[in-house]
Amino acid sequence: MEARKAPARKDNVIIIHFDYDCFYASVFEAKNPALRSLPFAVQQKQIIVTCNYEARRRGLHKLQLIKDARRICPDVIIELGEDISRFRDASKELYGFIKSFSWNDKIERLGFDEVWMDVTDMVEWNMSCLNRNNLQDSFFQISKDNPTAGFQFDATAIAGHPYPKNYVHESTAQVDDLTLRLRLGSHIALYLRHQLEQHKGYTSTVGISTTKLVSKLAGNLNKPKGQTTVMPPLSDVDDEPSNVTKFMDDHEIGKVPGIGFKLAQKLREFALQRPAEIDPGLVYGGTKERVTVADLRTHPDVNSEMLEKLLSGPGSPHGIGYKIWCLLHGVDDTEVSSARAVPRQISIEDSYIRLDTMPELIKELMILSKSLLTRMRIDLLGSDDDFEPANEEGEVGNGTDLVKAVSVVGKKWLAHPKTLRLTTRPRQPLQPDGTRVRSFKRISHSGPLPNFVFNLNDTIERLADKLVNEALISMFRKLHPEKAGWNLSLVNLAVTNMSEAAGQSKTANGRDISNMFRKQEDVLKDFRVTDKSPFSPPKAKISGDAQDLSTTQRNGNHSEAREEDDVVPAKKGIEEAENVMFDADEDGETGWDDGDGEDDMDECCDECGLRMPAFAMVAHRRFHLQNAD
DSSP states (O other): OGGGSOOOOOOOOOEEEEEETTHHHHHHHHHOGGGGGSOEEEEETTEEEEEOHHHHHTTOOTTEEHHHHHHHOTTOEEEEOOOTHHHHHHHHHHHHHHHTTOSSOBEEEETTTEEEEEOHHHHHHHHHHOOTTOTTSEEEEOOSSOTTOEEEEOTTSOSSEEESTTOOOOOSTTOOHHHHHHHHHHHHHHHHHHHHHHHHOOOEEEEEESSHHHHHHHTTTTOSSOEEEEOSOOSOBTTBOOHHHHHHHTSBGGGSTTOOHHHHHHHHHHHHTSOOOBOTTSTTOOBSSOOBHHHHHTOTTOSHHHHHHHHOOTTOOTTHHHHHHHHHTTOOOOOOOBOOSSOSOEEEEEEEEEEOSHHHHHHHHHHHHHHHHHHHHHHHEEOTTOOOOOOTTOOOEETTOOOOOOOOTTOEESEEEEEEEEEEEEOOOBOTTSOBOOOOOOEEEEEEOOGGGGOTTSOHHHHHHHHIIIIIHHHHHHHOOSSSOOOEEEEEEEEEEEEEOSSSSTTOSSOOHHHHHHHHHHHHTTOBOOOOOTTSOOOOBHHHHHHHHHHHHHTTOGGGSOOOTTTHHHHHHHHHHHHHHTOBOTTSOBSOOOOOGGGGOOEEOTTTOOEEOHHHHHHHHHHHHHHHO
16 A cells, blocks of 8 residues: 555745747747737748747647648748757747846756746745735845845735636635745746746746646646646645646646656556557657546556556666656656756757668768757857856757857867767568558667867868768667668767866866966956166066965065065965965865976075076076065
């Protein structure tokens, strides 16, 4: 019985999920607002990948063939969406805008058009400022530093739609803290939605809950331009299902985030006791029969142990049964990831009606490689301080993404992917009756990413040709050793296993030494030694003397440095320089090493006996001349 018990729930966080309405169409509409009132669709290959709500009102939908769309709606306006760079740029811009409101940097992108935001700290802060005796006239503070920045709201009500629809608001001051936190979460979500539309021109649909899973699904209830908050009780009590359980029960098993195509098929087969019938009319596959979460959750034989036996196998993570059991109850303890400086992976793919010869394959691998290398330069090149957060999971796009001339002048790699991955999806062979079993199985092979791809002096075309001939062809032959007979419906290239370069971000590998030297120059540029003697050597910048003064002081010869007015600024500069050059990391380790010690001491000063490198002796002797004055 313990295995059938509902998993424990943690309801101490408030998460908002943003889903931009018709994002791909909205990118075009943002540049041409007239399209908003017209039926408009975005095309890739021969398929509509998205369309606006006016087009949907006239019978169009996603993944519809172009010929069918034109037949249903002859006046539809269709734009090519093969170049995904415009969508990537718009997604990053909107992500950055929402992130500017975050206090804890816990904001995570999913694809181009979805964002999770953890607002727990904002809600808790404003909870502590509430007047429980006057909740109707409350103020939400959006900045810790500025108590006047924010908006007024009614804390006795929910902003937007509640789930369930018949939820009764409690307007008394005795309302429980979880309910009050969710109310505050709904009001900050409404505020952010309005800011997004007012300043960027994009509308969004929002879900608010205590988990990423439920917040994502809740946003689907009131589309477009709506928001839904799943209200307490959120945990089952005495076998009485909670609002979360009721909410999850009606979802088809394949629509639950975290349950992929293969797992959903296994669960459907168990519930139906036979393979689910595939709908041949859907471009990317689907089932005619609907198996819901409730069908599995209430099944007498289903529990976490049974699911582990059913779903485990080669490549399955340990504990998959318990994870799926949790998802069936709407339990998801996955945290919203903090904003990253670089994506975890970058991938590019394309689908094909038929790809079965080596010359055609090499041609497509060249196209994909050019797009991948271009994407790497766009997403992973930056200036010294250019650590713009990128997509958490990378951005899978179409292989026909245009190869652009990306400027590399004055830029460096913010991260170095270590792994190259090639993925294909072969079609099943024809059966005796001439039909073909539809398969969505992908196979992959990974290997080290060649270092030459990071060469910024070579062109994209030359590097792509080298990548195909020296790496990808051999990887492909390991996946498909036969010379012919394979027929591919999809090819995907990806770079993964990111190693972030030295920099100032929290996830960087070490400190950026070049940046430290630049900081040192900025600190010391205003400090110069003033020569009082007309016969003394020409004035020198303190940067050279600072090294000798600091060396002298570290060796105990403080008596040699006179406390004259002209020297005091120099000492201050030295101290600041040392603070920059030897700035410690958060873990207490020093930023860089200044040498090997006595091995570098080549000359000895005739006056003080101090040993130092030969290149520093000239400046050191000048120091003695100044003190002698």
